[in-house]
Amino acid sequence: MDAVAAEEQQQRKQDKKERKQQPRREGTAGGGKGGGGSKLRGLPKDSHEVRISKTLSWVLRHGAKSENLKMRSDGYARVDDLLALPKMHELDLASLEHIVQKDAKGRYSLVEEIDPLSGQSTRWIRANQGHSIAAVVIDLEPIPSHASIPTGVAVHGTSKRAWEFIKEQGLSRMKRNHIHLAQGVPGSGVISGMRNTSQIFVFIDVQKAINAGIAFYISDNGVILSAGDEQGFLKPDFFSRVETADRKPLPGWDAPEGVPQDPSKTIEGGFSITGASPHHSAPGQDDDLKPSATTQGAGVEDVAEKLSSMNV
Template sequence: MKAMDDKQLAKTSKFLSLVLRHQPDKIGIELDEQGWVEVATLLAAIRRESRPLTLAQLQEVVTRNDKQRFMFSSDGLRIRAVQGHSIEVELGYEAAAPPEYLLHGTPEQSVAIILETGLKKMKRHHVHLHHDRQTASAVGQRRGKPVLLQIAAGRMHADGYSFYVTPNQVWLTDEVPPAYLSILE
């Protein structure tokens, strides 16, 4: 079978993000309490929506997704989004000690308010942080000129804030108060 081109891959990834992170009811599926859905159920629901997707194509999206947003269960029978849900799920990640500093990319127009009020999870379950500049910059430029914020994650952790790390190395926390933020030059 021919591999998906980049445009097909991006379109399918965005659709999977929508139904596995935000609106599973859009295609008539239900996620379990940890965000999993049976692969067969997902593929059948997508077919009913006239968006045919084969198992091989689904596997390709999971494998080639640049941010590794999705994962299969160890037996390959279920799939879920790794993080970024706006619906209630319990991903079951264990608390972890973060590196001394983490990064958050944000559009330039958001910097002043963030420095004043801190980073909030908004409609998501957690604030997403990264350990590398490239990923943080890519996230920040989605809505404008990116600015990188440095988070004193080690100090936050020492002060009692909890952190979790996902399989694709995104660090999660409930909030980042202003005292732990600075602009990375």
Template sequence: MSHRHKVIALSKLMAYVLLHRPDEFGLVLNEDGFVSLKELQQAIAEEAGWSHVRLSHITEAAYTSDRERFEVKDDRIRHSLPREIRYEPTSPPRILYHGTRHRTYPHILERGLDPMGRQYVHLTTAPDLAMRIGRRRDPNPVLLEIQAQRAFENGIIFYEANPLIYLADHIPQSYIIGPPISKVLPEKKLPEKRRLEKREEMPLERELPGSVLLNLRMEPLHREAKEKTWKDHSRRNRRRQRQV
């Protein structure tokens, strides 16, 4: 396949994603139909046969399309056909899913889920799709289970972006179920040298009344005799001469 045919094939795939089924690729368009160029590139590169696609390929297909299919604005892209997207509040499924980065997991357990640079928190109906989206930020994301229906009954507003993805402004931590923090962020083992140093830094035990503790770090009570120097021998000889 020539380079030109590859660009045309990529352009058709981009049109399908942006115009028809962004949810199949884990994407959410904003109310103007735009999505991040980087997110589009990541979503397409995840597909079989498209792992070679880079950001430069996306922009080339967008700018060289004969039908002027796309509109690029700053770091975002949308299909050129006019669309008005409105996300209306809706009742969500009982359970939704979210894939997050390891380093943000402790924050989520304390304060809940926030958009983190996006307009909404993205939640999916399927765990595998949540993990696919999460891998765009972490190669091994943490899968969270969201008790969406219970949250909705307690006043949390959800929006249906498409059949596979729901949105929310914020999810409190009380509706989030995830693995134990010890499994996600296990404590790092200290090297043997560092463990010995920490052991040496431990304070001495306090002596109790009526007990005697041996302090092995103290200087010995009896020092070894020093070797006699030439001065010592000279003094001894002078003492002997006086006695004679």
């Protein structure tokens, strides 16, 4: 169970507790228009603004069906329909735009397009990733190789407790459509794809997984996404490095954090920069660049020129 699942479990416990404390009154079932009640998501410790933000995220990622919010297959819903929901009664267009613009992780996209039903210009909103709604298929940019990841890193943040399960079974997408990976750890300048409270960092050998037939994508806000294998897992075989929050590698998981260099960027297939396999020690610096038969006869100046052109 990762941090997201743990929070969802805590949310369900809180909902159950509040239902017990508030006896049901006749005629209050159903929540009125929209199909859901007006109760905000979040925990008692959360500020009111945080609870509104969590509710917005939950509706757009998971709760459209239970709230009777009509959603396109690409995840977009009409803003007017969203604001009409009981849970969103405190929001207006201006406050919604403020949330979208100020969201540090770029969770949402807000667009204006012609509504095919009315023919009128209409505002639409969606969550950029994180859906558990199977019918939502967002047009994501495929990642054909490691070279397509801007930072060269794909890492999943989790808890120490969850790691005990993950190291045996792998990362699971659980009820979501994708496993989420960040392009860096907290403090590295990357702000999307990982919680700041993560205790364990699991780095993924993306190229190895791609070579095994697993697809990866990048969302509009820079989160690396994968549905995993047929069972929805990224198995431990694809872990390249695992660290604690203070950046200390766990024993047996101390390979380089990056994923292998795209083969197309090697010198005529003669040089390669690779990460070690998950259960072996990292290669030494002298082994990082290994000449093949195609380059052993090349002059030093020729090799240097090629390396320079590759920005190696």
